[in-house]
Each structure stands twice: as structure tokens, then as C-alpha cells.
Amino acid sequence: MDKNKIIKAGKIAKEVKEYAKSIIKKDMLLLEIAELIETKIKELGGDIAFPVNLSINDIAAHYTPNNDDKTKAHGLLKIDIGIHVEGWIADTAFSIDLEDNEENKKLIEASSKALENATKVIKENTKLNEIGKTIQETIESFGFTPIINLSGHSLEQYDLHAGITIPNINNKQNTPIKQGLYAIEPFATSGNGKVYDGRPSGIYRLINNKNVRSPIARETLRLIEKEHDKLPFCSRWIIKKLGTKALFGLKQLEDNGNLHNYPQLMELSHKKVSQAENTILIEKEKIITTE
Ligand code: MN
Ligand code: MN
Numbered sequence: 059m060d061k062n063k064i065i066k067a068g069k070i071a072k073e074v075k076e077y078a079k080s081i082i083k084k085d086m087l088l089l090e091i092a093e094l095i096e097t098k099i100k101e102l103g104g105d106i107a108f109p110v111n112l113s114i115n116d117i118a119a120h121y122t123p124n125n126d127d128k129t130k131a132h133g134l135l136k137i138d139i140g141i142h143v144e145g146w147i148a149d150t151a152f153s154i155d156l157e158d159n160e161e162n163k164k165l166i167e168a169s170s171k172a173l174e175n176a177t178k179v180i181k182e183n184t185k186l187n188e189i190g191k192t193i194q195e196t197i198e199s200f201g202f203t204p205i206i207n208l209s210g211h212s213l214e215q216y217d218l219h220a221g222i223t224i225p226n227i228n229n230k231q232n233t234p235i236k237q238g239l240y241a242i243e244p245f246a247t248s249g250n251g252k253v254y255d256g257r258p259s260g261i262y263r264l265i266n267n268k269n270v271r272s273p274i275a276r277e278t279l280r281l282i283e284k285e286h287d288k289l290p291f292c293s294r295w296i297i298k299k300l301g302t303k304a305l306f307g308l309k310q311l312e313d314n315g316n317l318h319n320y321p322q323l324m325e326l327s328h329k330k331v332s333q334a335e336n337t338i339l340i341e342k343e344k345i346i347t348t349e
Pocket of ligand 2: 335
């Protein structure tokens with residue numbers, strides 16, 4: 059663990075969150091929001107750990123605008139931002155209400171409060187289900203349901219989901235937590251409390267480098283190997299470098315098994331979802347790096 063880089067990534071994340079809160083207005087193009095946030099990360103000396111997720115209403119996670127996206131910010135918007143400094147990641151998210159709606163506000167309060175309470179509970183040797191229980195009870199006290207098949211996670215260098223899962227419910231998993239880097243991310247919903255895999259998001263991860271025939275697929279693979287061999291990326295970034303022909307390359311690489319295309323995660327009953335997330339370094343003491 060490189061504590062200095064972890065702290066630096068967290069500090070950039072804090073600034074980017076404040077910036078995001080200051081610029082996002084109803085009816086702004088998601089594409090514009092994503093580009094501004096990603097530019098800001100680089101300006102502040104960070105690298106982007108994954109494409110900015112801008113997920114609206116019943117999309118819980120994994121929506122990033124594509125290169126010609128016309129979607130405008132509205133409803134209950136979740137902003138999930140990933141920054142890294144030489145692979146040491148700060149993963150953080152918040153939600154905003156863009157329609158002055160009481161239920162949205164309450165959902166946002168529920169996930170924020172759940173994160174706050176879980177943060178109080180987590181320390182070395184806290185059992186995973188104690189954290190899950192805290193999140194579940196907090197969200198239920200608002201009359202909502204946590205998303206049971208989304209969870210927090212451990213973080214390692216260049217690894218967003220490093221093996222340990224931090225549940226959003228009391229799942230009887232009584233493993234004690236060790237020193238390390240973790241993201242806690244409660245999701246609250248007025249719906250069923252589960253997500254399913256929806257349409258492809260255009261957020262990809264390289265899973266193997268096996269050969270591919272067509273020139274455009276090869277060119278696309280070369281770019282991915284050079285710039286995105288470890289962490290997720292999106293079609294928008296690839297198109298910026300190679301033009302829209304790269305869409306064929308990405309499709310062929312996906313069909314050839316080189317790429318995983320993350321699905322959008324949809325709430326089962328199509329009700330709204332809020333999210334709050336911070337990254338926490340657990341040592342003898344704990345440091346919330348992103349707050
Ligand atoms: Mn996140
Ligand atoms: Mn996360």
C-alpha cells in the first residue's frame with residue numbers, strides 16, 4: 059500500500075466532487091458533465107480510474123454517456139467518480155435531486171446516512187455483516203430497501219474489486235475486516251432492492267490479448283493495450299483517438315472475447331435508486347480518503 063498516493067488520489071477526488079456539485083444543472087447534457095469532470099481530474103494531476111458513471115433514476119450504476127449521447131441530466135442522478143495516482147484508487151459517489159422531489163431527497167438522505175453509519179462501524183476486525191447490518195437498518199429506517207446484489211469492495215493497486223465484498227445487507231458473513239483500502243457504497247431504493255443486467259454500457263475492460271484479424275480491431279486493441287490495459291475505459295475515449303470506426307473494432311474485440319462490456323445495472327422494479335460512496339483506508343486508525 060502506498061499511503062501517500064492513496065491520500066493524494068482521495069484529495070483530488072474531494073476537489074472533483076465539489077467541482078461536480080458546482081457545475082451540474084438540470085438539462086445539461088450528460089456528455090458535457092462527463093467530459094468536464096474527466097478533464098478536471100487530469101487538471102488536478104490525477105488519472106481516471108474508470109469512466110465517470112452518470113446513472114439516472116432506476117439505473118443504479120454503469121451508465122456513461124457515449125460519444126453522441128443526447129441524454130440530459132434529470133431526476134435522481136448518481137455521480138460515481140474514480141481517480142487513481144499510479145494505480146492507487148479513490149472511488150467515490152454522491153447523488154443529486156434535479157426535480158425537487160421529496161422522495162428523491164429522502165432516498166439521497168437514506169444512502170448518505172447509511173454510508174455515515176457504516177463508516178462509524180468499520181475498523182480493523184469489524185465483521186463484514188456488521189457493516190451490512192448497519193447499512194440495511196439505516197436504509198430501512200427511512201422506509202426504503204438496500205440493493206442487495208450491489209456492494210462495497212476492497213481496492214488494490216490497479217484493482218477496483220480486489221476480492222473482498224462489503225455487503226449492503228446483513229448477509230451472515232462474519233469475516234473480520236483486515237487493514238487495507240475499502241470502498242463502502244450503499245444504494246437505497248423505493249423498489250424491489252435488486253438490480254439486473256440491462257443494456258451494454260460501452261464501459262469495457264480488457265480481459266485477454268488474443269489475436270484478432272481485422273485491421274481496425276487490431277488497431278483498437280493496440281490502443282487499449284497501451285492506455286487501458288488495467289482499468290476500465292469507454293467507447294467515448296476510444297472514439298476520440300480513432301474516430302467512430304473504432305466502434306467496429308470494439309464490437310469485434312467483444313465478439314472475439316478480448317473485452318468485457320459492462321451491462322447497465324437496472325433496478326428490478328424500475329424504481330429510483332440513490333447511492334453514496336467513500337473510500338476508506340483502514341490501519342490502526344481509519345482515514346476517509348474521499349471526504
Ligand atoms: Mn464507485
Ligand atoms: Mn465502488
